[in-house]
Amino acid sequence: MNEGEISFLAPKPGDGKGPKKTGEDVFYNTSMKMNRDICISFLNSFAGGKDIRVLDGMAATGVRGLRIFKETSTSKVDINDVSEQAVDLIVKNAKMNSILDSVKISNDSIEKHLIENRYEYDYVDIDPFGTPVPYFSLAARYVSHKGVVGVTATDTSVLCGTYPKTCRRRYSAVPENNWCRHENGLRILIAYCAMEAARHDRWIRPLLSYYEGHHLRTYLQIGEGKKEADLCLEKLERVRFHDGKWDHNRGSQGKMSGPFWTGQLFSKDILEDLMVVGELDEDMISLWIDESGYPPFFYDTNEISSIMKVEPPSMKVLKEKIKDRGFKSSRTHFSPTGIKTNAPFEELESIFLKITS
Ligand SMILES: C[S@@+](CC[C@H](N)C(=O)[O-])C[C@H]1O[C@@H](n2cnc3c(N)ncnc32)[C@H](O)[C@@H]1O
Structure with a gap:
């Protein structure tokens, strides 16, 4: 297979069996290509030519980490997966691209890897099956000061309100399955991340956050600072949706949803430096630029x-x-x-x- 500037081996896409779990065949999903294209564009914008230290922590075939090495300015890419079959394939794929000696490949749980390599990484990618909840807290705690954690959530139906009880358990939030459901889900995810980071006296700053296909994704800059962490928590609000609109009035009647992150979803600086990569085209970048800067919801x-x-x-x-x-x-x-x-x-x-x- 080919993606971006690399060739790699992967299980045949579209075998109809859906996502695989650890221990079975290695996972590869062509429909997440745009997610990886955006990741390359984001990292080029964020790194601005600097040699940042990257962890592709849940790598499967390694396609993301190998692309990051080839298509961004960074030369320090560590590629990790808990599955032995995945790591065997990552080694083959690194060899196939003649970069086996340039990237560091490991067979750890991301939890163990982050604890043993605390503050080593300026970028940590979390791309699990379903929810990022089991992994985010450690990444938020151990990414370098002002580093970035890229978080994918594919439990979109939970965050967007189809399974409210699961959302309560997982994200301590009440979701809302209405016209705004995808923005609501993304803002619940970011609120959860802000609360987890705050537990470690750390703040978050969303640099690029979006909904696409069947997933939600946010790139969060994270740093140390109690006061800034407190300010982040002040940006979490409950909202009541009704009659095509919403209000923040705690005294009003009816169900309050959230907490939602009510701060920005994007950084203008990052958006302005994004480049077209694969399926990330000018139209999408312009739309993000247009809609950034507005208050939450629509x-x-x-x-x-x-x-x-x-x-x-x-x-x-x-x-x-x-x-x-x-x-x-x-x-x-x-x-x-x-x-x-x-x-x-x-x-x-x-x-x-x-x-x-
Ligand atoms: C959705 S796939 C990753 C896809 C990949 N990032 C890509 O862009 O193609 C999730 C991967 O996480 C791995 N995984 C699951 N639990 C893990 C853990 N605790 N630590 C590290 N990897 C884990 C699985 O083996 C699987 O390969």
Whole structure:
């Protein structure tokens, strides 16, 4: 197989058996190629040409770590997996790309590896089957000061509200399965990460966070600092969603969801330095740039139209009208019918009525 600048051996994709567990065949999922393309673009933007120390901690075939070595400025890449079969394959794949002597391959649990190599890494990648909860706390504790932990969560249905009890147990949060579910899920994941980091007197700063396909992903810069950790916890809020909108009023009636991370999902500096890599194209980068900087959550044209019993307006017209009234708006990658805006909801309602009357 080929991906980015490497060739590698992997189990045949699409054998219909779904994700494999440790001890069975080594895992490879072509649909996560974009996740790895974004990882390469992110690391080039974050490292800015510096030689940072990287751990691909749950590597499977090693495709991510090998690509990081080949396609970024870093020459210090450690590739690890708990499965012996995976490590045998990683060795073969490193040989195939003539970089066996350049990368360090290990057969540890990521937990043990992080404890034994504390503060060694400027970037730790956590890419588990399902939830990152068992691994994140150690990564947050032992990544270098101002280093980054890249976290994938594929338990999207839990974070986005299909299994609220599991979400409560796993993330200590009440999810909300509504028009905003993917942003909600991502903000629950980041809130959880902020709470775990704070336990170790560490702060988080999301540099790039998104939803794609069947997973949520966030790149969190993490550092030491009690005051900054306290400030992060102040950014966690419970919210009540109702009638196409949301409010933060604790006194209001109805179910409060969250806690959600209400800080930024992106760093503008990182976004502006992202380069097109594979499936990460200009359109996606521009959309992230457009939607960054808005307050959390978004409105949904279908949701509002159905509440108001009017036809959904075209997104183009809606954006123009919002602009005419002196407000800003952006589409969002979370939903094709979603709109982020600083216009109050009442203003939006009046625009909907005007357009559709
Ligand atoms: C989803 S796969 C990783 C895919 C890979 N990062 C990629 O981009 O193709 C998850 C991997 O985590 C490994 N794993 C599971 N538990 C682990 C642990 N505690 N420590 C290290 N690796 C672990 C599994 O063996 C499996 O290879």
